[in-house]
Amino acid sequence: MKSRRAFIKTVAAGSVAAGTMLNSKLLEASPIAYGPPPSGQPHALPDLPYAYDALEPYIDAETMKLHHDKHHQGYVNGLNKAEAELAKCRESKDYSLIQHWSRQLAFNGGGHWLHSMFWKTMAPNGKGGGGLPGGIVAEAIKDSFGDFDQFAAHFSAAAGAVEGSGWALLHFRYDDQKLVIMQAENQQKLSAWGSVPILGVDVWEHAYYIKYQNKRADYVKAWWNVVNWGQVEKNLLWILNKK
Ligand code: MN3
Numbered sequence: 001m002k003s004r005r006a007f008i009k010t011v012a013a014g015s016v017a018a019g020t021m022l023n024s025k026l027l028e029a030s031p032i033a034y035g036p037p038p039s040g041q042p043h044a045l046p047d048l049p050y051a052y053d054a055l056e057p058y059i060d061a062e063t064m065k066l067h068h069d070k071h072h073q074g075y076v077n078g079l080n081k082a083e084a085e086l087a088k089c090r091e092s093k094d095y096s097l098i099q100h101w102s103r104q105l106a107f108n109g110g111g112h113w114l115h116s117m118f119w120k121t122m123a124p125n126g127k128g129g130g131g132l133p134g135g136i137v138a139e140a141i142k143d144s145f146g147d148f149d150q151f152a153a154h155f156s157a158a159a160g161a162v163e164g165s166g167w168a169l170l171h172f173r174y175d176d177q178k179l180v181i182m183q184a185e186n187q188q189k190l191s192a193w194g195s196v197p198i199l200g201v202d203v204w205e206h207a208y209y210i211k212y213q214n215k216r217a218d219y220v221k222a223w224w225n226v227v228n229w230g231q232v233e234k235n236l237l238w239i240l241n242k243k
Helices: 004-029 061-094 098-120 135-145 148-161 216-226 229-242
Strands: 166-173 178-185 195-202
Touching: 004 216, 061 098, 098 195, 135 148, 135 178, 148 166, 148 178, 148 216, 178 195, 178 216, 195 229
Parallel strands: none
Antiparallel strands: 166 178, 166 195
């Protein structure tokens, strides 16, 4: 029988090996959001995959610049700060602010992940953006919602009805292999475990107010013209291949 000390040593060595494997083999390949930061580096703002004005006239350049450069950067900074503060908690064994930093981790981590996905699942209209999904995404939508029009009406309604700031999200749910539409308040509340988003629309006012003012429904209607269904398919295929 192993001594307690030897057991701890074995478990610790296993943890290191597992961490290395996760970093290099699994997370790096994820196409959905941002992928892992370079080893030991803080989280970083990903580049937009197109110019600020590329989604005009549906989403204006000024909104895109502020949204990406200021808002998304803010979530990246907040996530790095939360992780640094949680590391300090572990070092000092002072957990008096654990609730605050745990909340910051969820809010800013959610913001960084969702925005990274959001930029990638849009593309200029006619150049990867808009139209209808094909292939496995079309099949999955039919299987889960009946047809595309029913899916789109449901999704738009969910986006329009988010209270305050948040998102409408299309998730893949692992256990029954269905697509489900959920809302998220802020960046992190109201979605269920066991599923992962493959598409989302940001309905915080910062996402549309300059061009659309209070007309969120008009913004969501315009957003369909820039949805990058090819990226949504990549997201879904990646999940299915990782099962
Ligand atoms: Mn936003």
